[in-house]
């Protein structure tokens with residue numbers, strides 16, 4: 001068939017549920033009861049990254065984790081990538097789509113319960129947008145409350161990645177990289193370089209007291225004990241992103257994915273395969 005448009009990007013690697021037939025899912029169910037569900041967002045990430053950044057990241061993390069797990073003899077289904085999340089605080093930037101908390105909770109529950117109905121018993125939610133974590137946790141608890149034998153987990157890899165950043169050597173920047181900054185931009189360059197426009201990247205850093213409430217060792221999203229709900233990004237950053245995206249490279253993106261995926265794979269293998277009944 002003749003192509004009338006240039007390819008924007010090509011995906012290589014394992015199929016997700018969207019690329020599989022029903023019969024293929026049925027056959028996989030004979031070998032596994034475990035499914036990874038990428039939970040993304042459609043939201044502004046600065047002038048240099050696409051609105052689907054969090055959706056692409058969540059899907060990529062799950063695809064890489066699934067490939068590693070399968071190679072270790074622990075097959076998993078890569079479930080549907082949820083394209084929307086709670087992105088209220090990015091609504092100051094055109095194109096952002098947000099769900100209310102109750103909609104996201106219900107959406108996640110109904111996706112998980114559909115997969116449960118087909119026989120999946122281990123339901124693992126993997127975020128691409130940490131703003132969805134509170135709703136993911138509520139949905140996870142609700143599904144466990146409503147089923148006799150489902151095991152649900154919410155995987156927040158940000159804590160592991162933040163530890164790796166703090167150790168040094170992973171990213172070039174020594175300042176506060178956050179939303180759409182060096183690390184996240186690098187991960188999109190690693191998989192979707194055609195969708196990154198570094199000529200539009202702008203350097204912008206938050207004051208330390210501002211960053212502490214977004215992403216810091218004290219914040220629950222990145223390993224601490226305090227949860228600060230997020231306020232409007234438009235008021236925080238005029239450019240939408242935080243950090244210096246121009247420092248990002250494919251190599252840094254690959255290293256970041258490796259940290260995230262190694263952690264995910266080790267936990268999923270331990271909790272859902274090695275120690276499973």
Ligand SMILES: [Zn+2]
Pocket residue numbers: 045053054128129179180184
């Ligand atoms: Zn993001």
